[in-house]
Amino acid sequence: MIADKVLNKLQQVGYKTLSRFSRVGRASLFLWQVLLSLPYVIQRPRLLVRQLYYVGVQTLLIILVAGLFVGMVLALQAYIVLVDFGAEESISLMVSLSILRELGPVFTGLLFAGRAGSALTAEIGLMKSTEQLSGMEMMAVNPMKYIIAPRFLAGVIAVPLLTSIFMAIAILGGYFVATEMLGIYEGVFWSQMQNNVDFYDDVINGMIKSLVFGFVVVWIAVFEGHDCMPTSEGLGQATTRTVVHGSLAVLGLDFILTALMFNV
Amino acid sequence: MNTRNIEILVGAFVVLAIIAMVMLSLKVSNLASYGGDDDGYEIQAQFENIGGLKERSPVSAGGVRVGKVSAITYNNKQFTAVVTLQIEGKYQFPVDTSASILTAGLLGEQYVGLSPGGDEENLVAGGEIDITQSALVLEQVIGQFLYSKAQEE
Amino acid sequence: MIFDNIDMDIERGKVTAIMGPSGSGKTTLLKLIGGQLKPDSGSVIVDGENVHQLSQSALYDLRRRTMGMLFQSGALLTDLSVYDNVAFPLREHTTLPEEAIHHLILLKLEAVGLRGARHLMPAELSGGMARRVALARAIALDPQMIMFDEPFTGQDPISMGVLVKLIHDMNQALGMTAVVVSHDVNETASISDYIYVISDGKVVQSGSPDALKHSDSAWVKQFLDGDADGPVPFHYAAEPLIDDLMGGIKSVRS
Numbered sequence: 001m002i003a004d005k006v007l008n009k010l011q012q013v014g015y016k017t018l019s020r021f022s023r024v025g026r027a028s029l030f031l032w033q034v035l036l037s038l039p040y041v042i043q044r045p046r047l048l049v050r051q052l053y054y055v056g057v058q059t060l061l062i063i064l065v066a067g068l069f070v071g072m073v074l075a076l077q078a079y080i081v082l083v084d085f086g087a088e089e090s091i092s093l094m095v096s097l098s099i100l101r102e103l104g105p106v107f108t109g110l111l112f113a114g115r116a117g118s119a120l121t122a123e124i125g126l127m128k129s130t131e132q133l134s135g136m137e138m139m140a141v142n143p144m145k146y147i148i149a150p151r152f153l154a155g156v157i158a159v160p161l162l163t164s165i166f167m168a169i170a171i172l173g174g175y176f177v178a179t180e181m182l183g184i185y186e187g188v189f190w191s192q193m194q195n196n197v198d199f200y201d202d203v204i205n206g207m208i209k210s211l212v213f214g215f216v217v218v219w220i221a222v223f224e225g226h227d228c229m230p231t232s233e234g235l236g237q238a239t240t241r242t243v244v245h246g247s248l249a250v251l252g253l254d255f256i257l258t259a260l261m262f263n264v
Numbered sequence: 265m266n267t268r269n270i271e272i273l274v275g276a277f278v279v280l281a282i283i284a285m286v287m288l289s290l291k292v293s294n295l296a297s298y299g300g301d302d303d304g305y306e307i308q309a310q311f312e313n314i315g316g317l318k319e320r321s322p323v324s325a326g327g328v329r330v331g332k333v334s335a336i337t338y339n340n341k342q343f344t345a346v347v348t349l350q351i352e353g354k355y356q357f358p359v360d361t362s363a364s365i366l367t368a369g370l371l372g373e374q375y376v377g378l379s380p381g382g383d384e385e386n387l388v389a390g391g392e393i394d395i396t397q398s399a400l401v402l403e404q405v406i407g408q409f410l411y412s413k414a415q416e417e
Numbered sequence: 418m419i420f421d422n423i424d425m426d427i428e429r430g431k432v433t434a435i436m437g438p439s440g441s442g443k444t445t446l447l448k449l450i451g452g453q454l455k456p457d458s459g460s461v462i463v464d465g466e467n468v469h470q471l472s473q474s475a476l477y478d479l480r481r482r483t484m485g486m487l488f489q490s491g492a493l494l495t496d497l498s499v500y501d502n503v504a505f506p507l508r509e510h511t512t513l514p515e516e517a518i519h520h521l522i523l524l525k526l527e528a529v530g531l532r533g534a535r536h537l538m539p540a541e542l543s544g545g546m547a548r549r550v551a552l553a554r555a556i557a558l559d560p561q562m563i564m565f566d567e568p569f570t571g572q573d574p575i576s577m578g579v580l581v582k583l584i585h586d587m588n589q590a591l592g593m594t595a596v597v598v599s600h601d602v603n604e605t606a607s608i609s610d611y612i613y614v615i616s617d618g619k620v621v622q623s624g625s626p627d628a629l630k631h632s633d634s635a636w637v638k639q640f641l642d643g644d645a646d647g648p649v650p651f652h653y654a655a656e657p658l659i660d661d662l663m664g665g666i667k668s669v670r671s
Contacts (some may be wrong), residue, residue, distance in 0.1 A: 046267070049270065049274050052274045052277070053270045053277075057273045060280075100293075126495075130492060131488040131489070131490050131492040132493070135486070135492030135493075135494075136492075137480075139485075140477040140478070140480040140509075142473075146509075161278065161281035164285045165284045168284035168288060171287075194291075194292070195294070195322060196320075197294060203288050203289060203292070203295075
């Protein structure tokens with residue numbers, strides 16, 4: 001009896017492992033097809049602009065609000081720590097470096113996965129379950145080119161743009177708190193920052209991170225939508241997976257990229 | 265939502281992002297100072313000990329920032345640290361200028377301070393500062409203090 | 418296995434119906450014809466070409482030239498208006514000027530009686546109207562053959578009548594080949610020239626509607642007449658009722 005159960009369990013584990021592998025395989029193949037379809041999008045900028053609206057403009061508000069508050073909170077926290085050492089003038093340094101190197105790309109990646117990623121998965125999944133994708137195939141229009149590729153490219157473009165907006169607004173939020181509430185001199189705030197923040201090491205590295213996060217999150221989102229079971233249950237699961245896997249991917253990749261970039 | 269409005273909004277979004285990037289590169293980081301690289305000139309100084317000095321640490325004279333540390337290497341023959349200072353082109357210093365490694369505040373960052381001498385001739389690109397004073401290393405200072413105290417008794 | 422040794426001929430210019438109970442794989446058959454699914458073995462020949470041996474671009478070319486398909490849900494693109502939906506294949510596949518496309522769209526919409534609904538969005542259409550728009554879109558490129566996937570399912574009698582008329586007219590007036598997959602016996606029989614009845618992956622019977630009506634297969638009779646009990650039993654296979662009732666509820670729980 002027990003042997004049976006163990007055997008059964010083993011079988012399940014084996015089956016799950018295999019299906020994971022096949023998912024990864026399908027996802028890679030899918031990505032390859034998407035990349036091959038990108039030239040089509042270049043010829044039709046209208047499709048791209050429309051998708052930029054959905055994934056970019058519609059995510060902007062949450063990015064602005066989140067960025068502003070993250071920057072303001074950071075300034076307060078930095079002040080509490082630094083004032084004990086009489087180093088509260090370094091507040092701008094602490095705010096800007098944490099935003100540029102970590103919080104900007106990571107927060108934007110997570111928010112994007114939650115807001116735009118889930119919407120992408122749900123939209124594509126719904127198109128699949130309402131046979132719009134099949135219908136398009138039968139009209140001899142490749143949905144990979146017409147539906148998937150523009151969304152993918154729009155996402156990959158939008159995330160770095162959103163990240164830079166997040167960074168800027170967060171630093172402005174920190175600036176507001178530091179100068180208006182904590183009495184740091186404006187000139188000190190900016191000059192401390194400029195003297196210590198390096199364009200290539202900090203700003204560019206942060207943007208590279210956001211590019212990687214955007215790529216991976218959008219890849220997961222469009223793949224989950226395209227691969228989902230065309231039922232309401234399958235759609236829900238796929239949307240959840242996009243948010244969970246997307247967020248985990250952002251956090252995991254962030255660790256790897258940080259280790260690579262800042263040679264710790 | 266018609267196509268035209270979407271195009272306008274997306275355009276505004278992209279412009280906003282570009283403004284943010286410009287702010288990040290010019291206002292937040294030091295990209296502006298990279299532009300001055302060509303105008304500047306490099307001089308070298310050798311120190312026994314540079315303490316916590318890093319590349320990109322500021323170089324100042326009389327409290328005014330005049331350049332930055334562009335490279336730090338180690339001279340394995342004379343066993344000294346070789347610090348390359350990049351000085352902005354509009355500043356000139358006499359050849360007998362001295363350089364010391366100082367700390368801003370008790371726990372602040374370290375920087376190179378230049379004290380101009382009185383020579384008529386100015387330092388040129390590739391020149392070297394002969395008179396240097398190493399960083400103050402807290403452990404050594406305390407060690408010396410204890411040693412001299414012990415000798416007095 | 419879904420199909421076992423199925424052999425069908427679909428004649429040019431005729432209405433061929435494929436009938437069978439739900440779950441007998443009729444839609445799968447259409448997807449095989451359209452090249453959206455690949456069979457493990459066997460072949461589908463459309464207009465002289467083996468659908469499953471074509472390269473992707475050749476397959477798309479074949480679809481564009483010869484096939485239109487009407488999905489059960491209509492499969493209209495939800496973010497485009499009725500007008501733009503019908504325009505979609507024309508804009509994608511032709512280089513016609515927008516004015517010519519405009520005329521074509523109006524003609525196609527007129528054919529399905531929805532010229533006045535061109536500014537509506539798919540969400541504002543009833544199920545029957547959505548199918549008619551989808552039909553207008555499917556005939557936009559004048560394909561040689563249109564496949565109808567369950568065109569009558571879930572329609573009120575009037576919409577059903579409209580669709581029956583439309584399929585009939587398309588076939589008669591334009592000479593389009595039609596493949597109708599359905600389990601609505603009367604509507605389908607009224608327009609088709611030839612019917613295949615499939616069940617359990619096999620062709621049970623085929624012939625003209627009249628021939629099928631006089632079929633001596635009990636199964637076909639039950640299917641066409643819609644009897645509740647017959648070769649297909651009313652009850653799902655189960656132990657005798659009396660045993661089940663006396664057996665207590667533990668058997669359900671376990």
